[in-house]
Amino acid sequence: MKPAVFLEFADRQRCAEQLASDLAQVLNQTLAQQARAGLLLPGGSSPQVLLPYLAAQALDWARIDLSPTDERWVAGDDPRSNYRLLQAALPKTRCLDPRQGDSPQGAASQWQAQLAGWLPFAAVLLGMGEDGHFASLFPGMPGLAAALDEAAAPAALPALAPVEPCQRLSLNLSLLCQAGWLGLLVFGLDKRRLIEAALAGTTQLPVQALLHNARLPVNIYWAP
Numbered sequence: 001m002k003p004a005v006f007l008e009f010a011d012r013q014r015c016a017e018q019l020a021s022d023l024a025q026v027l028n029q030t031l032a033q034q035a036r037a038g039l040l041l042p043g044g045s046s047p048q049v050l051l052p053y054l055a056a057q058a059l060d061w062a063r064i065d066l067s068p069t070d071e072r073w074v075a076g077d078d079p080r081s082n083y084r085l086l087q088a089a090l091p092k093t094r095c096l097d098p099r100q101g102d103s104p105q106g107a108a109s110q111w112q113a114q115l116a117g118w119l120p121f122a123a124v125l126l127g128m129g130e131d132g133h134f135a136s137l138f139p140g141m142p143g144l145a146a147a148l149d150e151a152a153a154p155a156a157l158p159a160l161a162p163v164e165p166c167q168r169l170s171l172n173l174s175l176l177c178q179a180g181w182l183g184l185l186v187f188g189l190d191k192r193r194l195i196e197a198a199l200a201g202t203t204q205l206p207v208q209a210l211l212h213n214a215r216l217p218v219n220i221y222w223a224p
């Protein structure tokens with residue numbers, strides 16, 4: 001297990017400000033060495049406080065390739081779409097819509113093929129749900145063990161959530177770890193307790209596999 005870095009902040013604004021600044025530093029370093037930089041961000045509620053701070057960073061946004069870490073199988077203009085959230089918040093990036101086919105399986109294959117051209121990603125930021133899922137790798141879903149296997153081939157796959165919208169697309173742990181920097185953004189006391197249990201190895205949750213098996217240290221940003 002690579003030691004995780006736990007960064008604790010007094011409130012969500014300060015946490016988001018620091019994370020935005022750290023992400024910008026990683027991206028600027030990458031852009032100093034190559035033409036484009038790949039950035040993967042989560043959807044859901046947690047990044048909503050981060051995105052305005054990130055958009056305000058001094059960065060050549062037109063050279064950033066952006067993708068969600070996972071997507072809900074809904075229309076691209078559905079308010080629940082992670083792609084829609086990110087594209088609206090960071091409109092100057094080249095934002096990739098994972099929904100590239102008529103079926104989740106077809107879309108996952110196309111998305112995976114496009115992301116292969118971005119590797120390694122400059123930075124991957126993940127979120128975590130109250131049930132310990134990250135990206136769209138949910139406890140108990142079919143194929144979970146393979147998706148959490150760090151030694152598996154890097155892949156995008158159809159995934160299943162226990163709540164609507166159930167049909168998802170997600171990257172597996174192996175592909176999420178093909179990065180120069182890996183982060184996890186979590187808010188609230190319940191999620192903190194979960195992270196502490198996962199770090200101690202006393203859960204069977206997907207986030208425990210992330211914290212124990214990722215091939216690079218996870219930078220955890222937490223605020224109440």
Ligand SMILES: O=C1O[C@H](COP(=O)(O)O)[C@@H](O)[C@H](O)[C@H]1O
Pocket residue numbers: 042043044045046047069070071072082126127128129130133134135136
């Ligand atoms: O469904 C999802 O949930 C997780 C966590 O979301 P949050 O609202 O609890 O922050 C998110 O990281 C993921 O990208 C999203 O699709």
